[in-house]
Amino acid sequence: MIGKNLxxxxxxxxxxxxxxxxxxxxxxxxxxxxxxGESVPDLEMAAKLASVMEVSLDDLTNAPEYELDGHPGMRGxxxxxxxxxxDKGQIVIPxxxxxxxxxxxxxxxxxxxxxxxxIALVNAQYFLEIAEGMQNGL
Numbered sequence: 001m002i003g004k005n006l007x008x009x010x011x012x013x014x015x016x017x018x019x020x021x022x023x024x025x026x027x028x029x030x031x032x033x034x035x036x037g038e039s040v041p042d043l044e045m046a047a048k049l050a051s052v053m054e055v056s057l058d059d060l061t062n063a064p065e066y067e068l069d070g071h072p073g074m075r076g077x078x079x080x081x082x083x084x085x086x087d088k089g090q091i092v093i094p095x096x097x098x099x100x101x102x103x104x105x106x107x108x109x110x111x112x113x114x115x116x117x118x119i120a121l122v123n124a125q126y127f128l129e130i131a132e133g134m135q136n137g138l
Contacts, residue, residue, distance in 0.1 A: 002046070002061045007035040009053040009060070024048045058100065093121075 010020050010031075017031040024045060033039045041049060050060040056076065080097040093103060101123075103109070108124035 001063075002040060003035045003037040005060055005063060006031075006049060006053070009055060010035075013053065020049075020052065023052050062096075 010017070017028045017035070021028045021031045025048075026045070030039075034041055040046075046060060047057055050057040053060060055063075059078075078097070078100060080094040083091045083094065085091055097103070103123075109121040110124045110127055112120045112122055114120075
């Protein structure tokens with residue numbers, strides 16, 4: 001998956017293999033081998049590639065190719081897929097979303113909403129820390 005993702009991201013940025021190779025310090029042939037899947041970059045090189053491509057290392061190595069169709073510079077932004085609301089309003093947060101945002105069983109999430117933008121889930125601990133900080137500041 002990393003090869004196809006690398007190639008797609010490179011083309012989105014209108015970069016040649018040569019230009020990318022120069023930025024990460026390898027030969028053009030190395031980039032070609034990574035893109036075709038003939039070989040894979042080591043962790044250090046993958047991190048450099050993710051940085052140059054402005055995506056997370058996770059997205060570079062694991063994201064389905066269609067998720068990379070966003071605009072360049074979308075580091076930290078994710079689309080995790082569709083969920084279905086159950087009869088009682090419950091949803092199941094996709095595994096990848098729980099992993100990326102470190103959501104574990106028993107965690108409390110604050111449900112925020114904007115009538116124009118939609119709904120967001122935020123770790124409730126974040127709000128407790130802000131409230132505590134405001135209280136201590138008084």
